[in-house]
Amino acid sequence: MKARHIYLLLYLFVTTSVDSFNLFSYVYERCDSNWISFNAKGLQNDLDTRLFGQEIAALLIMKAVSRFMANDNPKKPLVLSLHGPSGTGKNFVTELIAKNIYKKGMESDFVNLFVASNHFTHSNKMETYKSQLKQWIHGNVTQCERSMFIFDNMDKMHPGLIDAIVPFLNYYNKIDGVSFRKVIFIFISNAGAQIITQTALELWKNGQDRTEIKLKDVEKYISESVFNNNSSGFWHSRLIEENLVDYFVPFLPLEYEHVVQCLMALMKANGLPQKRNVARRIARDQIYFPKFERVFSLKGCKGLHNRFCDDV
């Protein structure tokens, strides 16, 4: 081989390794600003246009997440606890948050979802779960301080399990050399749904708008009721006792018009023409409560996709 050829090969090797290094960081997710950066406008827009009937939750979430993400030196991790009846948008809003922080949204390696009813099923394995959970969170935050942990079905979680991770949620500077202050923890549950629904119903009966719900009262009732419910993961939890939850976010039961909005959004997402008359017909067929007044949809916007596929 001639010297000219060797030079050429050497040149190709050096330039392609630099390029492939750049390419690598574009293709493989890393804990850096290419992959993790908060899009405040995007979140506001998603909350305004895609989340229906949850003005209070939208307001709280926007405030909480934007303040937290704008602070480069938070004193503690952000802890949100989402409560409300089924199909009202608790998981949906979590997806919107993830999408506007992580380029890969819920698919990001830095977003961790635990479903209590799937991951922590055996009550005799609680001590193992506790240490695994601690190790998992510690390990992941060591890799990336802007990690997100979502605990779904908190009301089905074994009471006591969540206390294992309470130190991570606190105001500590570092635990075993790792800072948890930039982490977001989101707890999701139906706990407190009864008190939220009752309050929304009272407002409706008094002819008041659902946005007039008094946040202070609802927050207090939610935290008291979940703390005192001995079948919930929050039961007598230090999470509540030590005031580590920054925001208790109420999700209100959805009304007929919101179900129509969900159906219209589904049609659009599926590339179909948005037919309001069809949306109204499907929405009318849903189950509403109280039985005679038919104010709130029993399943919120959940399961509409199947109905929608059958009907359109």
Ligand SMILES: Nc1ncnc2c1ncn2[C@@H]1O[C@H](COP(=O)(O)OP(=O)(O)OP(=O)(O)O)[C@@H](O)[C@H]1O
């Ligand atoms: N308020 C809402 N605005 C827009 N879409 C909604 C809303 N609530 C629910 N949806 C739609 O319904 C689907 C199911 O809702 P989601 O999974 O968020 O309910 P949930 O509150 O977590 O219910 P559950 O308590 O049963 O888990 C969502 O993916 C979304 O498409």
Ligand SMILES: [Mg+2]
């Ligand atoms: Mg859910």
